[in-house]
Amino acid sequence: MSLWNNCLIYGVVSFGFHAFNASPTADDAVSLRRSAIVGPWRFAMGKRDAVVVLSSDDGGDEGEGEGEGALSSSRSRSKPAAKPHLARSEPRRAKKPRVSGSRSRSSSSRQSSIVDEFQFLEEDFNEVFTGAKVTTGFGRSTAKESWVDKYKPCTFEELAVHKKKVEEVKSWFEERLITSKDNLGDHVLVITGPAGVGKSATIYVVASHLGATLCEWNTPTPTVWKEYVHNSNTGQYVSKLDEFEAFVERTRKYGLISQSSAGESKSSAILLIDDLPMTHGNVARRRLQNCLHLLVQSTHIPTAILITDYGRVDSADREARFLEELHLSLESAGARKIAFNPITSNAIKRILSKICRQEKRNVASEQIDLIAKASGGDIRHAITALQFFCLKVDWPSFSSSSPTTVYDLHFGRDETISLFHALGKFLHNKRESVSPSGKDPHPMQEKFMRLPFKMDAPEKVLSQAHGQARPIADFLHENVLDFLDEEAVDDASAVLSYLGDADVLLHSFHGAVARNYEAEGVVQSAAASIAVRGVLFGNSHPLPPRWHSIRKPKLWQSEKFSLHNKDEMLRQRFMVYNGVSSIDTSVIATEYMPACKWLQHRLQAHEVMMLSTEIEDGISLDDREVKTSGDEIEEW
Amino acid sequence: MRNIDIELTTLSSTHHVEMNPSDAGFQDRYVVQEIIKEMAKNRPIDTKGKKRFKVLVLNEVDKLSREAQHSLRRTMEKYSASCRLILCCNSSSKVTEAIRSRCLNIRINAPREDQIVKVLEFIAKKENLQLPAGFAARVAEKSNRSLRRAILSFETCRVQQYPFTINQVISPMDWEEYVSEIVSDIMKEQSPKRLFQVRGKLYELLIKCIPPEILLKRLLHDLLGKLDAELKHEVCHWAAYYEHRMRLGQKAIFHLEAFIAKFMSIYKAFLIATFG
Numbered sequence: 088m089s090l091w092n093n094c095l096i097y098g099v100v101s102f103g104f105h106a107f108n109a110s111p112t113a114d115d116a117v118s119l120r121r122s123a124i125v126g127p128w129r130f131a132m133g134k135r136d137a138v139v140v141l142s143s144d145d146g147g148d149e150g151e152g153e154g155e156g157a158l159s160s161s162r163s164r165s166k167p168a169a170k171p172h173l174a175r176s177e178p179r180r181a182k183k184p185r186v187s188g189s190r191s192r193s194s195s196s197r198q199s200s201i202v203d204e205f206q207f208l209e210e211d212f213n214e215v216f217t218g219a220k221v222t223t224g225f226g227r228s229t230a231k232e233s234w235v236d237k238y239k240p241c242t243f244e245e246l247a248v249h250k251k252k253v254e255e256v257k258s259w260f261e262e263r264l265i266t267s268k269d270n271l272g273d274h275v276l277v278i279t280g281p282a283g284v285g286k287s288a289t290i291y292v293v294a295s296h297l298g299a300t301l302c303e304w305n306t307p308t309p310t311v312w313k314e315y316v317h318n319s320n321t322g323q324y325v326s327k328l329d330e331f332e333a334f335v336e337r338t339r340k341y342g343l344i345s346q347s348s349a350g351e352s353k354s355s356a357i358l359l360i361d362d363l364p365m366t367h368g369n370v371a372r373r374r375l376q377n378c379l380h381l382l383v384q385s386t387h388i389p390t391a392i393l394i395t396d397y398g399r400v401d402s403a404d405r406e407a408r409f410l411e412e413l414h415l416s417l418e419s420a421g422a423r424k425i426a427f428n429p430i431t432s433n434a435i436k437r438i439l440s441k442i443c444r445q446e447k448r449n450v451a452s453e454q455i456d457l458i459a460k461a462s463g464g465d466i467r468h469a470i471t472a473l474q475f476f477c478l479k480v481d482w483p484s485f486s487s488s489s490p491t492t493v494y495d496l497h498f499g500r501d502e503t504i505s506l507f508h509a510l511g512k513f514l515h516n517k518r519e520s521v522s523p524s525g526k527d528p529h530p531m532q533e534k535f536m537r538l539p540f541k542m543d544a545p546e547k548v549l550s551q552a553h554g555q556a557r558p559i560a561d562f563l564h565e566n567v568l569d570f571l572d573e574e575a576v577d578d579a580s581a582v583l584s585y586l587g588d589a590d591v592l593l594h595s596f597h598g599a600v601a602r603n604y605e606a607e608g609v610v611q612s613a614a615a616s617i618a619v620r621g622v623l624f625g626n627s628h629p630l631p632p633r634w635h636s637i638r639k640p641k642l643w644q645s646e647k648f649s650l651h652n653k654d655e656m657l658r659q660r661f662m663v664y665n666g667v668s669s670i671d672t673s674v675i676a677t678e679y680m681p682a683c684k685w686l687q688h689r690l691q692a693h694e695v696m697m698l699s700t701e702i703e704d705g706i707s708l709d710d711r712e713v714k715t716s717g718d719e720i721e722e723w
Numbered sequence: 724m725r726n727i728d729i730e731l732t733t734l735s736s737t738h739h740v741e742m743n744p745s746d747a748g749f750q751d752r753y754v755v756q757e758i759i760k761e762m763a764k765n766r767p768i769d770t771k772g773k774k775r776f777k778v779l780v781l782n783e784v785d786k787l788s789r790e791a792q793h794s795l796r797r798t799m800e801k802y803s804a805s806c807r808l809i810l811c812c813n814s815s816s817k818v819t820e821a822i823r824s825r826c827l828n829i830r831i832n833a834p835r836e837d838q839i840v841k842v843l844e845f846i847a848k849k850e851n852l853q854l855p856a857g858f859a860a861r862v863a864e865k866s867n868r869s870l871r872r873a874i875l876s877f878e879t880c881r882v883q884q885y886p887f888t889i890n891q892v893i894s895p896m897d898w899e900e901y902v903s904e905i906v907s908d909i910m911k912e913q914s915p916k917r918l919f920q921v922r923g924k925l926y927e928l929l930i931k932c933i934p935p936e937i938l939l940k941r942l943l944h945d946l947l948g949k950l951d952a953e954l955k956h957e958v959c960h961w962a963a964y965y966e967h968r969m970r971l972g973q974k975a976i977f978h979l980e981a982f983i984a985k986f987m988s989i990y991k992a993f994l995i996a997t998f999g
Contacts, residue, residue, distance in 0.1 A: 561974075564980075576915065577988045577991075579984045579987070579988075580981070580984035580987065580988040587968055587981045590972040590977045591971045593973060594971060594973035641923075642974065652931065653932050657732075673932070673937060675932075676931060677896060677937060678869075679875070680931070681896040681898060682875040682878070682879050684897065685882065685894070685897075686878065686882050
């Protein structure tokens with residue numbers, strides 16, 4: 088669909104060009120493409136109704152959108168000659184990938200044969216027209232479309248986002264659009280939230296409600312270098328970040344220029360920055376941060392910046408930390424921040440059943456329930472899942488009446504939990520208060536009996552947390568003692584013994600099992616399982632839950648230090664002993680270093696250099712050399 | 724073909740090369756192979772134009788990995804014409820049979836205490852020190868039959884107090900004192916909290932590169948000195964058990980701590996049984 092989308096946008100851009108050049112030729116198309124490179128933004132009511140701006144003189148509401156759509160489609164039809172060129176450059180600007188199959192084909196066709204390309208174009212044409220029809224039909228007629236686009240919310244009632252949040256966003260924009268806009272300092276709204284919680288949708292709906300035009304920045308699709316060289320023989324490469332900076336600079340200085348060409352009143356424009364350019368490395372990040380900071384401080388157009396929190400659960404990730412920083416800097420610059428939460432499963436259910444009604448599909452409510460649960464608050468995902476589900480009627484797990492769980496669905500966002508969450512589960516060791524009634528066929532001795540877990544099987548929790556055996560064992564080892572009963576030394580012994588087992592297992596594949604990855608995987612998961620279950624089993628008197636912080640394993644630090652010290656010793660050994668190289672590090676550590684420290688200490692205390700005649704020549708040298716490392720150790 | 728960079732210091736003359744291949748860690752086998760090959764290529768030639776051999780001294784052969792020992796065996800055979808090997812190790816039990824059978828095994832015993840005393844007396848004479856009778860014997864006794872250790876502690880004593888007195892304190896190594904501190908800690912209280920404190924001390928020792936095996940040995944040694952005879956056997960058993968697992972495993976602290984926890988558990992049960 089995105090390709091189709093872009094086609095229409097080209098219609099928009101080329102419109103301007105028609106003023107200068109009545110008949111667009113191939114050359115024009117090239118220059119058009121360049122202009123697209125310079126300014127990849129589009130005017131839109133909604134993401135897909137790119138057409139609307141084309142001639143909607145008074146900031147068109149939905150009703151007018153229809154007509155406009157039809158118009159533009161006819162427009163693009165009227166100049167098929169320019170089409171092929173336009174189509175060629177399209178993928179650059181595609182926002183969402185089309186169906187992946189056709190997308191990959193488009194790139195391959197470019198390289199291989201013209202025939203393919205023509206087929207591809209034909210396909211595109213078809214899509215353009217069907218797409219256009221869809222727009223005119225209020226976007227709800229063809230089955231070809233994905234439901235996510237089809238049921239894009241157009242009114243506040245259709246939004247699944249919590250009303251309060253919507254209201255917050257709406258009133259913020261109202262304040263800035265309707266009241267005089269210059270006396271208010273802040274013109275930037277930052278909306279954060281996980282993927283698929285309706286951040287963009289809210290903005291679209293609010294914009295259409297307020298009759299404002301959305302001017303949108305989307306990060307251009309990444310360029311394949313070869314493709315880029317092929318397409319433009321001249322000009323130099325512009326990085327995405329550069330483009331973004333240029334864009335921000337322009338908007339800051341001149342406002343939305345193209346706006347006036349469309350005959351808009353300036354007051355009703357909203358700038359939407361949906362997708363921040365990808366940044367790597369500190370330099371690029373600082374640039375982006377500065378750029379946004381400037382934007383926040385100086386823009387006069389109400390601007391919404393949408394930031395997606397990618398799994399912020401693992402705070403160790405640098406990307407996440409950068410986002411955090413970015414939030415702070417934006418806020419300090421005076422931006423208003425609104426955080427969107429994952430959508431509640433009730434809201435998702437409401438939307439899903441509405442779609443079912445409109446599609447006239449018969450989906451049982453518990454299945455909708457299941458899909459809603461599996462989506463993890465991501466409505467986009469939930470709708471796609473529903474559509475997928477409706478494709479095939481006879482899902483094996485649903486045909487039987489047996490109770491189904493989330494995992495019986497063959498799709499769904501796999502829920503993940505953070506490492507610390509998982510560790511907390513293991514360490515707190517919450518259990519049921521009563522053992523299950525009923526006779527156990529294999530009764531165990533009293534001392535091996537444990538109450539059932541109050542959580543999923545440890546292995547499942549592990550897999551949800553993507554736990555690697557080694558760090559899990561290290562973390563458990565570091566923290567487990569805090570969670571044991573004051574008196575329970577036996578428990579401590581059992582737990583540590585099990586952790587030792589895990590360690591032995593983890594080491595076993597280090598050299599002995601030759602690079603057999605399958606075996607390695609088994610060993611890894613077995614070791615993790617032993618470590619976790621050992622901790623759970625060994626801690627037979629779990630403490631009542633209370634707050635504990637989880638520490639980072641000190642082991643890592645200590646290993647680093649000891650390695651460093653060892654290197655140091657090895658380096659000094661040759662300097663010091665002048666040929667007596669046979670001395671082992673353990674000997675140095677256990678015998679020479681302590682003795683030398685003694686000697687050194689005494690020397691400093693008495694200020695006498697009586698040891699000029701040393702018993703062993705080596706040692707006197709040794710004194711001076713080892714002194715430094717000895718001091719270092721003291722500091723630690 | 725991949726390239727590996729290993730930094731290794733060697734000591735060499737025209738006739739010999741001395742090195743410590745186990746310094747290279749897990750890549751030790753490449754070191755052994757390459758050095759020997761290199762030596763075979765550049766054979767020294769004596770004045771009569773005859774090809775001679777070079778001597779390669781390898782230290783700490785027992786610390787070489789199994790793979791390295793294996794490849795050492797092959798290279799030894801192949802290049803025996805161009806070089807002679809002298810392998811040194813602390814314990815021959817960790818050198819593979821294959822290598823041992825290809826070598827002439829010479830065992831060098833640790834010096835006896837009277838031999839150590841002789842050396843100490845010799846040093847005293849050279850240094851013009853007054854050595855009271857019996858003092859050298861005490862130093863030798865504390866040295867655990869290690870001549871190096873004896874000389875080191877002799878020198879330490881010299882710095883601490885001179886002229887010597889007969890019952891002068893011969894201070895143990897600082898880490899040994901630290902270990903005895905740990906031991907008295909765990910004898911005093913047996914609880915997860917105490918275990919956690921002990922862990923911190925163990926880390927400190929490990930950071931100072933005290934080998935965990937030696938640490939465990941010393942721990943056991945000190946514990947046995949303080950324990951009831953009844954418990955000695957069991958504690959020894961567990962020490963051996965965890966020492967073995969320490970060698971199998973990777974992170975020594977896991978096993979050291981497991982041993983201490985086990986000891987605490989045994990000792991606590993014993994205390995409860997004895998004193999109620």
